[in-house]
Amino acid sequence: MRLSRYFMPVLKETPAEAQIASHRLMLRAGLIRQSSAGIYSWLPMGLKVLRRLEQIVHEEQQRAGHHPMLMPTIQSADLWKESGRYDDYGKEMLRISDRHGRDMLYGPTNEEQITDIFRRDVSSYKQLPLTLYHIQWKFRDEVRPRFGVMRGREFLMKDGYNFDLTKEDALHAYNRHMVSYLRTYERMGLKAIPMRADGGPIGGDYTHEFLVLADTGESEVFYDSAVTDLTLGERDVDFDDVAQCQALMEEFTTPYARTDETHDEAIFAEVPEERRKTARGIEVGQIFYFGTKYSEAMGANVQGTDGKNVPVHMGSHGIGVSRLVGALIEANHDENGIIWPESVAPFGVSVVNLKQGDTDTDRVCEELYAALGKAGIEVLYDDRSERAGTKFATADLIGSPWRITVGPRGLKEGVVEVTSRRSGEAETMAPDAAVGKLAEIFAGL
Amino acid sequence: MRLSRYFMPVLKETPAEAQIASHRLMLRAGLIRQSSAGIYSWLPMGLKVLRRLEQIVHEEQQRAGHHPMLMPTIQSADLWKESGRYDDYGKEMLRISDRHGRDMLYGPTNEEQITDIFRRDVSSYKQLPLTLYHIQWKFRDEVRPRFGVMRGREFLMKDGYNFDLTKEDALHAYNRHMVSYLRTYERMGLKAIPMRADGGPIGGDYTHEFLVLADTGESEVFYDSAVTDLTLGERDVDFDDVAQCQALMEEFTTPYARTDETHDEAIFAEVPEERRKTARGIEVGQIFYFGTKYSEAMGANVQGTDGKNVPVHMGSHGIGVSRLVGALIEANHDENGIIWPESVAPFGVSVVNLKQGDTDTDRVCEELYAALGKAGIEVLYDDRSERAGTKFATADLIGSPWRITVGPRGLKEGVVEVTSRRSGEAETMAPDAAVGKLAEIFAGL
Structure with a gap:
């Protein structure tokens, strides 16, 4: 969505x-x-x-x-x-x-x-x-x-x-x-x-x-x-x-x-x-x-x-x-x-676009949105024109167990950030790897 | 079921x-x-x-x-x-x-x-x-x-x-x-x-x-x-x-x-x-x-x-x-x-066992039940010890769009009978062929 x-x-x-x-x-x-x-x-x-x-x-x-x-x-x-x-x-x-x-x-x-x-x-x-x-x-x-x-x-x-x-x-x-x-x-x-x-x-x-x-x-x-x-x-x-x-x-x-x-x-x-x-x-x-x-x-x-x-x-x-x-x-x-357990979360993943309107971040967000959807994961894509702080606050409030943050700085290195809502731990990885990691977590729930 | x-x-x-x-x-x-x-x-x-x-x-x-x-x-x-x-x-x-x-x-x-x-x-x-x-x-x-x-x-x-x-x-x-x-x-x-x-x-x-x-x-x-x-x-x-x-x-x-x-x-x-x-x-x-x-x-x-x-x-x-x-x-x-359209039928297929307790008919019915289920079709398997007439009447009443009839006589020839509830037309074929035919009909509904 x-x-x-x-x-x-x-x-x-x-x-x-x-x-x-x-x-x-x-x-x-x-x-x-x-x-x-x-x-x-x-x-x-x-x-x-x-x-x-x-x-x-x-x-x-x-x-x-x-x-x-x-x-x-x-x-x-x-x-x-x-x-x-x-x-x-x-x-x-x-x-x-x-x-x-x-x-x-x-x-x-x-x-x-x-x-x-x-x-x-x-x-x-x-x-x-x-x-x-x-x-x-x-x-x-x-x-x-x-x-x-x-x-x-x-x-x-x-x-x-x-x-x-x-x-x-x-x-x-x-x-x-x-x-x-x-x-x-x-x-x-x-x-x-x-x-x-x-x-x-x-x-x-x-x-x-x-x-x-x-x-x-x-x-x-x-x-x-x-x-x-x-x-x-x-x-x-x-x-x-x-x-x-x-x-x-x-x-x-x-x-x-x-x-x-x-x-x-x-x-x-x-x-x-x-x-x-x-x-x-x-x-x-x-x-x-x-x-x-x-x-x-x-x-x-x-x-x-x-x-x-x-x-x-x-x-x-x-x-x-x-x-x-x-x-x-x-x-x-x-x-x-909220911190939803994966099995009951309304959206398994929140995708946060840090620079809405930027060709690269928009493209990668769209690709992630499509690929995660294909893997059977419901995604909430924050495509609003809001500041990063507002988007993070919304993602924390609604409690998707995983957040993928997509920004121009990371994309220069070819990576996005994957953050666990529960532990707060973040990892950077290529978008493909993020999809693979999350697909594995949500498989069989 | x-x-x-x-x-x-x-x-x-x-x-x-x-x-x-x-x-x-x-x-x-x-x-x-x-x-x-x-x-x-x-x-x-x-x-x-x-x-x-x-x-x-x-x-x-x-x-x-x-x-x-x-x-x-x-x-x-x-x-x-x-x-x-x-x-x-x-x-x-x-x-x-x-x-x-x-x-x-x-x-x-x-x-x-x-x-x-x-x-x-x-x-x-x-x-x-x-x-x-x-x-x-x-x-x-x-x-x-x-x-x-x-x-x-x-x-x-x-x-x-x-x-x-x-x-x-x-x-x-x-x-x-x-x-x-x-x-x-x-x-x-x-x-x-x-x-x-x-x-x-x-x-x-x-x-x-x-x-x-x-x-x-x-x-x-x-x-x-x-x-x-x-x-x-x-x-x-x-x-x-x-x-x-x-x-x-x-x-x-x-x-x-x-x-x-x-x-x-x-x-x-x-x-x-x-x-x-x-x-x-x-x-x-x-x-x-x-x-x-x-x-x-x-x-x-x-x-x-x-x-x-x-x-x-x-x-x-x-x-x-x-x-x-x-x-x-x-x-x-x-x-x-009832004659349910395929897309809304409670059960897509009724499997009628004409001789409950017979090793062969029981086995073929079980195989059909499993194979059709695997193909995503909901099956009502009439496994009651009732006469054929009673089973046919029930199948007609509840209106599954397709019926597969399994009896000892057909099985001697290696076939079961597939009947359309709507047209009443029946065809005999091997159990595998019946599964294939029905899987095709129900695909994409």
Whole structure:
């Protein structure tokens, strides 16, 4: 993209309403604009990040054998009356009356709706196991929305639902989801720790939250530092392999890691003192096994192997996709702006032309722009007639992981400068070599 | 996808509530399920079609230089009070009161919201031209929703907005959008005719609707049959070329083509009688130029070349993405089911194994499944233990454009059967040849 033709309204001043870094930077870098309290428009560059996160979620969900679908945002209240949650949900549920006076609501979650779909079309154990998920906008009418997309009212969430014949099968689905979430976060460049959690309004005996450590997190967390060394890395996972998924779940959940809701001082005290850590965390996902809570209330039964009807075992699993954009920035920024991990950056490379209008710098910038594009890297080419200082400040603010600086002085030696946004380290090299280096970095992301 | 692991609940009976073919077939083929009146869940295969349409829209919009972004579904009523449309919109607008009693609404369209974004961040003619668009769910509280996704309440729409300094520039944007829409529909395998239309609640002196001819269309249309011969085809379009876009607009809008709203018998009578046609049409898009209607009401001004502030010229442009799924089926089906055009088919090929469990047929099916996948074709492999008749009926119903039938008798001769869903013609050939033939058909879609 050529910056001169792009819609990326960066702000020089820090918006007064923004209290935390991610909110400030999302406004300043032109990723979002507030529409009303807790409700945002995603400008072109913000949408790019959101779509990259969605793409990673889709790929990892489908790798685990889960099926994408899409439920609507507006639901009938009837299903929620059936499950008994219509009254439970309180004022956070956005309640709506349609033109015929029917009770509707903007879905804050979809257990009822998916259970209704299931009970209408699935009747036999032969159609199980089944996991359906969607990535859809939800609404929670927070009394005091704040922190930008971190605690918004309209937010994008991936939520998935597994249906299994037995508790044992459903616990395999639980483990499979945990492993698939670990990989999802790792691919985004995030360290998210599964922590034992509380069921809340969803319910559930088994539930883990995934937390990203950050000073601005809303939860206090307590953990054994051993847990932060664990990574899934390139390990080959067979999501149908019950034993492997169980072992991975145990590996990642055995070290102590809990939020303040479930923290137990006595157990924590058994962790060696030098590994006992307290910090703050941002919740970016949660998985639940809640058995037959909804299937019994709503009559979602299947015929078992013995021919008898039994309520299906279920769980649900959520990733806060729009919130993750904020969490990623909280975990990846400095005083000059955002530092995107390569896998989620809206633009992998910023090309800065130090002398717009100069035949040589213009030509080399155009060549780099074309060659990097051909290598599958999205480039933001700063072709504005601005001073170098302004262009550098913009590049730092928007946080492309790599910057190529093209100026007449370097070109006399046949080189451009390649700078890492994260380390600040710069190397000079021929334009071709720069393309080769970056193509290698971005290959296989 | 292996059918045995997929969630594709096909129905044998025709659902009583469905009055038109697309609604019936979308329910029967397991593309959608009704959630409440006029509100649908998209099951996995339905979502695939929706995503393919979105992808084509995105590609063609970006080819024309338009920027994707995303506005929220829930808007504050304040902006609509500013433009004066809050009262105009009547009961079709879903009005909502949040927990603090603030007036909100589920957006039926986004002129106000985009104008607000524009006025906050754009102040100079140097930042023009600018076209922003999004693909987002909208809500119109139809008094009598019907025909499935064709007249639903919650529907997916692409809507875009152009901002230009002068009327002349804005009319170029109008022409550019017309051309880009023509290509969008052609890529979907649809013949959509631009017809002079009425501004309606959006407003506008210049407006064209795009209609697909179909017996079940809601509008009566009158046209010169010469218009149906026009195609954009592979013509190279430079969307910055004012004269070329103008010429193309004229080419496609000179033959008489109007809906009942704007029909003029006197002009129509001048069309040679043998070319004078009356039919029914489904509206699948509309473009508008409405000048400074919103920019004046909402103070969206830019500094012109002479330093003076002027209201920006605007237009808007919509494509009904979810409705298009219905329109595509209305235009492409027979008594046995859907006939997807290759470019939008959820699965390009259905592989039917006539003898599941037979070593040879299983092996060849697996090889075809792998080889076609490698060629970038999505395959639905019917690996169920069902009779041939059931498998053929399912393949016909869901409408993959090509079917490969693998049976022991053919394999004795080393051949499989490749059948076109549209023509019904079948050819036998070696499995490798089948892969080669289909790879060629799907290349470059």
